[in-house]
Amino acid sequence: MENIGYIEIIVNGVKGKLKLTPDTFDIKELTEIIEQAEKLLFPGERKERPLISYRMEEGSVKNIFKTSFQAVIGFSAVIGQVVTTHNIDFLELNTAKAFETFQETAIKKDYSFEIKTSVENSPLLKIDKSTFYFRTSENWVDAEFYFYGRITNAGGKDKVNIHLVTEEVGTLYIQTPQGILENLEENILYKNYVIRAKGKQNSETGEIEKQSLSFIELIDYNTKYDQQYLKKLRSKAMTWLSKIELDDWLKDIRGYDA
């Protein structure tokens, strides 16, 4: 068996009076398809993904993406599940968003998309204006996060943001008010910080919608033993700690029998 497979995204529709063909398919629409195809196949970190090559054919516009057969088999199972359940809530965020983008275009431009793979008896997913492939929004709730990482970039002309490289969730782009960056007293680049941010989180899977993050607070994560800082805390804490018998106090608040 060849270790290369493909997915096929067929776009049908009309543009004014012209039927969609490779000659009437704008490069902007093509860019969109290519971008979404990458997200469908590799929703996670895409830096180390296998090669995806592309070919366009007539009929109306047939977009063919060749890549590793393993990825294609996985994707075939995904569309099988989507076709059966008519639901995209179970998908990883990027894949779900890609399906939503196709659905939005289908409604806006009255196109229809047919997605299938080279796997034998591949399911065929059809998206047009009569279908409804959108996530159920109630799964996405407002949440607050603390991200620990290294700041590698901060600024921007219109979309001001901070790039924070974290070990747990990769690189985050956190929208930040310009005033915050203007008023920073010290250089924050290439230093470790904690950023408190708000955004959307899936209440079922815990997944974070990375594009939705906005800045709340920058917290200095000082990993040096800061004698002065601890001295201040200790003197405040001693106002009550000196008055209690520690073990009894703990047992008392935890409801143990003395």
Next chain:
Amino acid sequence: MPEGTLLDTSFFLRFLNENDPLFDNADKYYKYFLQKEIKLFISTISIAEYCVGGTIDQLPLRIL
């Protein structure tokens, strides 16, 4: 869940009280964690317990 050490209420009670017999142990553990760059965590339960007697601004949140 990221790797690190979860510090509980009794750790903070001893770490913040220099007169506690176990203060020295807590302080040394803390220095060890910093030296080894082990991330430190506190749970909301511990914060709630601590705040029965103290206040949140007494906890070393800057390093947690």
